[in-house]
Amino acid sequence: xxxxxxxxxxxxxAQIAALQGHGSSFQRKLxxxxxxxxxSLKVVAAYPLAGPIVIDIDGxxxxxxxxxxxxxxxxxxx
Amino acid sequence: MKQIVLMGNPNxxxxxxxxxxxxxxxxxxxxxxTTVDFSRGKASIRGExxxxxxxxxxxxxxxxxxxxxxxxxxxxxxxxVINVIDATNLERxxxxxxxxxxxxxxxxxxxxxxxxxxRSGIEIDQKALEERIGLPVVATTALTGEGIRExxxxxxxxxxxxxxxxxxxxxxxxxxxxxxxxxxxVTHRHPCLADRLSEATIRPLTGTPxxxxxxxxxxxxxxLVGEGLISYLFEPLFELYRPLAYAISDxxxxxxxRDLLIGKIINGDIDYVQSMxxxxxxxxxxxxxxxxxxxxxxxxxxxxxxxxxxxxxxxLSDNLFHRLGMxxxxxxxLFLGLGCNVPGALSARVLETRKQRFIxxxxxxxxxxxxxxxxxxxxxxxxxxxxYVLLVFAVLAIVYIVAGLVxxxxxxxxxxxxxxxxxxxxxxxxxxxxxxxxxxxxxxxAEAIPFLFLGVLLVNVLYSVGFMAWxxxxxxxxxxxxxGIPGEAVAALLVGFFRKDLAVGMLLPLCLTAGQMVVxxxxxxxxxxxxxxxxxxxxxxxxxxxxxxxxxxVATALLVGGAMRWSLIG
Numbered sequence: 001x002x003x004x005x006x007x008x009x010x011x012x013x014a015q016i017a018a019l020q021g022h023g024s025s026f027q028r029k030l031x032x033x034x035x036x037x038x039x040s041l042k043v044v045a046a047y048p049l050a051g052p053i054v055i056d057i058d059g060x061x062x063x064x065x066x067x068x069x070x071x072x073x074x075x076x077x078x
Numbered sequence: 079m080k081q082i083v084l085m086g087n088p089n090x091x092x093x094x095x096x097x098x099x100x101x102x103x104x105x106x107x108x109x110x111x112t113t114v115d116f117s118r119g120k121a122s123i124r125g126e127x128x129x130x131x132x133x134x135x136x137x138x139x140x141x142x143x144x145x146x147x148x149x150x151x152x153x154x155x156x157x158x159v160i161n162v163i164d165a166t167n168l169e170r171x172x173x174x175x176x177x178x179x180x181x182x183x184x185x186x187x188x189x190x191x192x193x194x195x196x197r198s199g200i201e202i203d204q205k206a207l208e209e210r211i212g213l214p215v216v217a218t219t220a221l222t223g224e225g226i227r228e229x230x231x232x233x234x235x236x237x238x239x240x241x242x243x244x245x246x247x248x249x250x251x252x253x254x255x256x257x258x259x260x261x262x263x264v265t266h267r268h269p270c271l272a273d274r275l276s277e278a279t280i281r282p283l284t285g286t287p288x289x290x291x292x293x294x295x296x297x298x299x300x301x302l303v304g305e306g307l308i309s310y311l312f313e314p315l316f317e318l319y320r321p322l323a324y325a326i327s328d329x330x331x332x333x334x335x336r337d338l339l340i341g342k343i344i345n346g347d348i349d350y351v352q353s354m355x356x357x358x359x360x361x362x363x364x365x366x367x368x369x370x371x372x373x374x375x376x377x378x379x380x381x382x383x384x385x386x387x388x389x390x391x392x393x394l395s396d397n398l399f400h401r402l403g404m405x406x407x408x409x410x411x412l413f414l415g416l417g418c419n420v421p422g423a424l425s426a427r428v429l430e431t432r433k434q435r436f437i438x439x440x441x442x443x444x445x446x447x448x449x450x451x452x453x454x455x456x457x458x459x460x461x462x463x464x465x466y467v468l469l470v471f472a473v474l475a476i477v478y479i480v481a482g483l484v485x486x487x488x489x490x491x492x493x494x495x496x497x498x499x500x501x502x503x504x505x506x507x508x509x510x511x512x513x514x515x516x517x518x519x520x521x522x523x524a525e526a527i528p529f530l531f532l533g534v535l536l537v538n539v540l541y542s543v544g545f546m547a548w549x550x551x552x553x554x555x556x557x558x559x560x561x562g563i564p565g566e567a568v569a570a571l572l573v574g575f576f577r578k579d580l581a582v583g584m585l586l587p588l589c590l591t592a593g594q595m596v597v598x599x600x601x602x603x604x605x606x607x608x609x610x611x612x613x614x615x616x617x618x619x620x621x622x623x624x625x626x627x628x629x630x631x632v633a634t635a636l637l638v639g640g641a642m643r644w645s646l647i648g
Contacts, residue, residue, distance in 0.1 A: 010281075025140055028247060032087075032137035033499060034170045036251065045281040051397040052406070052496050054280050059198070060167060060502075061276065063393040065405065065495020 002073040005043060006053065006066060013042045014074035021071050034058055035072060080128045081155050082121075082233075085178060086162035087171050088135030089501050091190045093117070094220035095162055096132035099230070103517050107383035108504050110135060111410065111428035114145040116152045123233050131155065137170075139177045144427040144435075153178075158236050159185045160229075165195035165202060165217065168262055172254045175211070179239035185213050186236040188229060192217040194502075199265035206261040212240040221507065272503045279390045280500065289394050292387065296378045303374030312366045316350060323348055323358060338538055351457070351583040360534040363579045364526045368453045372522050375417050375449050376515045384506035388413065389498055396496045402482025403437045403489065404429060405496035411438050415446040418522060419611040422446065423618060433491025437482060439615055440627040443607035444634060445478035447471070450526065450579040451603055457582040458599050462592045470599050477604065477638060481630070525610055526577065533576035537569070537584070546572075561601065561639050562647040563594045574602050576609055593646035597639055605635035 002017045016039050019027050034057045035041075044061055045054040053069040055062055064072075084092045088110030097104050100119030105112060117132040133152040134145040141147040153159070161178055163171040168189075178185060189195075189202060208215045214235040218225030245253060278284045323340060327348065330336040340348065341355030350362035382388055388410060396406030407428050415422025419442055426438045447455065459466040486493070540546045546569045554565025570584040581602055590598065606612070606628065615624045 024247070025142065028138055028140065029142055029497065031247075031251065032170060032173050033497070034167070044277055045285075045393075047282050047393075047397060049397055051282075051400075052393060054393060054500070058167065058169070061280065061500035063280075063389070063396065063406065063496050063498045063500060065396070065400070065497065067495050068497060 001076040003076045004070045005041070005055065005072045005074055006046075006069050007076075008043045008074065010043050010046050013040055014076075015040045016072060017075045018073045019071060020073060026071075030068075030072070033062055034060060035062070041074070080126065080157050081131065082123075082128050082158045082160060083131045083133055083152055083156035084160045084162055085133050085149065085153060085174065086135060086190075087137055087164060087167075087174060089499065090135065090162055090164035090167075090171070091220045092135060092162045093132055095160070095188060095190060095218065095226070095229075096130060098220050098223055098226045100130050103513070104132060105514060105517065106510070107380075107388075107514075108386040108501050109383060109388045109410070110499050110501070111145060111407070111425070112383075114148070114425055114427040116148055123230055136174065138174055143430045148427075153181065156183055158233070159183050160188055160233075160236075161185055162188045162190050165189040165191050166198055166200055168200075168202060169254055169258045172257060173250060176245065176250045176253065179211070179213075179242075180244050182238055184236040184238050186229075186233060187211070187213055187215040188225075189215060189217045190220050192225065193219040193222070199267045201263040201265070203261045203263075207257070210257050210260060213237065221510075276390075276500070276503060279387070280393055282394065285390065285394050289391055292382075292391075296382065299378045300371060300374040303377060304371035307370035307373060308366070312370055316362060316366050320348065326357065334542075337542075338535070341538075349583075352587055354534055354537055354583055356531055356534050359580070359583050360531050361527075363577070363583070364523065364530050367457060367582075368450045368526065368579050369519070369522070371449050371453055372417065372519060373515065376518045377511065379413065379417060380511040380514050381506055382413070384504065384511060386501045386503050389500045392496070392498055393500065398479075399482075400493070400495070401486065402441070402479065403486030403493050404434045404482075405494070407496060407498055408434070408438050411442055412446055415442045415448060416452075417449055417518070418525070419443060419446065419448045419607050420525065420614055421518075421521075422448075423611060423614045426618070430494045431492050433489050434493060436489055436491075436619060436623055436627065437485045439619060440485065440630055441478050441482055443611055443615065443627065444481060444604055444631045445474045447474060447603055448578075448608075450577065450608075454578045454582050455599050455603065457579070458585050458595060459592075462595060466592055466596050469596055470603065473600050473638065473642065474603060477634060481634060485630075526579075529576050529608070529610065530580060533573050533580045536576065537573055537580075540569075540572070560636070560643070561597055562643040563590065563598050564588060567598050570598065571602060571605065574608075575606060578602060578608060591647070596646055597642050600642060601635050601639040604638060605632050607631075 016037050039057055042056040044056050050066045052063050052065050084096055086092045093104045093106040093113050100121045102119035104117045113134045119130045121128050121130050131152050133149040136146040136149040139150055141150050161175050204215050214232050216229045279288050327340040339355050339357045341353030341358050348358055350358055353359055392406035392409045395409050399406050399408045411422045411426040414425050422442050423439055426435050429435050455470050550565040550568050553568045557563055557565050566588050570581040574581045
């Protein structure tokens with residue numbers, strides 16, 4: 001089962017399973033910022049009112065808009 | 079001349095390496111997107127004169143915003159590429175490295191932030207990396223200058239990458255995985271104070287109150303420095319200068335030259351604000367009124383920039399900016415714009431789409447008061463009472479938000495979401511901050527003084543040929559009817575095209591009521607940024623969109639001015 005990181009609780013850790021949609025340039029940008037299949041990430045903050053999500057990968061924090069975050073799928077159950 | 083280009087991901091210290099190599103002064107900070115245009119400098123590398131280019135940071139050679147387009151463009155001029163890599167983040171940085179290697183240009187790798195990597199438990203085997211990719215590798219800590227000598231010495235070793243067939247994107251990541259596994263060892267470390275601080279400042283519940291405190295502290299610092307400099311340095315200096323100004327005035331005697339250099343003598347005295355002479359108002363306004371706050375503002379801004387706080391603020395304010403058609407990163411043009419709209423407008427290049435840049439630049443020119451504008455607002459309304467000053471700033475803030483909401487609906491185009499890397503907190507370096515502030519002060523003076531002189535000159539000429547009187551007569555009925563302020567205020571608005579701060583001296587003698595003065599000041603802030611910003615808007619948006627943007631500014635100014643008139647003057 002895969003689910004988007006928007007469904008994770010703040011503070012939880014999960015492994016990225018897949019990146020979805022929006023063409024190759026979008027996925028390239030995600031990957032060049034460290035967001036790649038197999039990496040584990042931690043959700044640092046999630047803003048209310050469909051605001052951005054902050055994740056931590058390799059000790060670096062990245063702020064993502066909600067729509068972008070929805071396309072990052074993680075293995076559920078972690 | 080040999081052309082050397084510095085390439086690398088955003089916020090990894092390329093500009094610091096650049097200024098170490100060339101001795102050129104460039105603005106460096108701790109957030110991605112500080113460099114949005116390339117800088118050019120010269121360096122003598124082992125007796126050979128070379129031209130160096132500092133390209134904006136980019137994650138890959140397929141650009142996603144204006145700044146990254148510039149980077150891809152600059153790369154084409156390169157005879158030699160210095161690929162600067164963040165040693166604390168090897169894996170991710172190598173993607174650009176592999177892309178650059180396919181360009182088949184002589185290359186050298188620089189592992190910058192070497193000290194930070196060591197501190198955070200990252201070990202990179204330089205020799206192994208060299209062998210693996212077939213290019214020379216130098217470790218540096220550009221901030222302290224460590225390793226720069228070695229970089230210069232080994233620049234001659236730069237060579238074209240070994241011929242390999244171009245890799246697909248997926249293959250690149252596989253290759254990167256192999257390389258980093260072979261050359262890098264990471265020892266896990268415990269979260270430190272900076273990590274906890276980082277989390278606290280980026281979570282909405284704890285971050286919002288901290289942000290409010292930081293902003294208040296910033297304003298406090300600006301005022302503290304500004305007012306301190308005025309009362310202990312600039313006022314005394316200008317009092318020392320006064321006898322000299324009198325002497326010049328007496329020497330010249332009445333006539334055109336005195337009117338131009340010294341200006342009007344008001345009640346037997348030179349009034350630095352109102353006299354309107356080149357040697358009185360022309361130097362007092364930029365130096366005595368605005369410069370002290372410029373110093374304060376840029377000191378405070380440097381602290382925010384170099385600590386790495388701005389990207390956190392961008393995250394916290396993303397929700398708001400998203401509704402205005404932009405995203406949190408738009409806080410950077412806004413903050414820089416509070417100092418001077420010109421660098422503010424330039425930094426809007428970090429925004430991805432034309433729509434976002436149009437909104438950001440229009441709101442900047444409309445409702446983000448630069449330090450000179452703010453000094454004008456304080457200068458005009460200070461004597462009427464603080465609440466009127468606050469009122470003007472509150473109106474500007476409301477206009478920013480409402481105009482943003484409207485423009486978001488009306489301007490066509492896409493609004494991509496925020497996608498921003500948050501740099502680690504770094505301790506600001508005192509000498510870097512002083513250097514940066516000094517640089518920006520010099521820019522301010524170079525920018526402000528010519529336009530102020532031009533403005534003063536123009537005021538004198540336009541008054542003496544009767545043009546001002548004519549314009550005042552033409553606009554008087556409209557001004558009276560719609561805005562409730564006398565026609566004479568038109569002269570101040572005209573001067574505002576050049577410099578807003580100069581308008582203070584033209585509004586004060588009109589003896590307006592508090593309400594009229596608030597309307598006049600708000601109008602003066604809204605209707606047009608200043609000629610220097612306008613020129614940059616044309617460059618960034620093109621003439622057509624700049625005219626559209628200007629029309630929005632004028633319309634908003636008249637609308638808001640009219641509304642304020644009815645509520646304040648009646």
